[in-house]
Amino acid sequence: METKIKETIKLIRTLVLAIVVLFGITLLSFISLKNDIQGVKVESVQTNSLPKVPVESALVAKGRELFDLNCKSCHAASDEIVIGPGLKGISQRRDLDWITKWVQNSGNVIKSGDKYAIEVFNKYNKIQMTNFEKLSDEDVKAIVAYVEVQ
Numbered sequence: 001m002e003t004k005i006k007e008t009i010k011l012i013r014t015l016v017l018a019i020v021v022l023f024g025i026t027l028l029s030f031i032s033l034k035n036d037i038q039g040v041k042v043e044s045v046q047t048n049s050l051p052k053v054p055v056e057s058a059l060v061a062k063g064r065e066l067f068d069l070n071c072k073s074c075h076a077a078s079d080e081i082v083i084g085p086g087l088k089g090i091s092q093r094r095d096l097d098w099i100t101k102w103v104q105n106s107g108n109v110i111k112s113g114d115k116y117a118i119e120v121f122n123k124y125n126k127i128q129m130t131n132f133e134k135l136s137d138e139d140v141k142a143i144v145a146y147v148e149v150q
Contacts, residue, residue: 063146066139070132077150084124087147100140105131 067077071087079086090099094116102109102117106129109117121128135143 059142059145060149061146062139063142063144066135066143067146070135071143074129077147083127084129085120088150091144091148096141096144099144100137102129103135103140103143104133107131 074083076082076086077088079088110121
């Protein structure tokens with residue numbers, strides 16, 4: 001009888017150890033899965049043009065890449081002034097359509113008589129922003145999404 005009790009205790013210990021190991025493996029799998037799906041996580045960004053614009057992390061990642069390649073030399077994603085204004089809160093100041101037109105050809109927006117465009121142009125020593133006509137509407141949206149989550 002004593003042998004059966006010892007065997008039962010040994011079996012219980014083995015089962016508990018197996019459960020602990022499986023729990024650890026499951027936990028590591030969830031952590032790994034979380035890291036794998038971060039590229040599809042959905043967040044929200046407030047803009048003037050829409051109450052909420054869904055922003056996928058992949059869009060934000062694309063925006064960061066585009067920002068670093070095209071914007072960073074003159075702008076910060078914060079409110080810091082580099083050469084041009086900091087872009088923090090840009091979607092609260094202007095809607096996405098306006099921002100896209102400005103990024104693609106700021107000279108046309110200034111020439112149209114847009115009061116805000118003229119104000120920005122004058123405030124920053126009448127230095128016209130480089131035109132980024134090569135950036136698509138989707139590229140500009142990605143940049144704004146990146147800036148807004150900073």
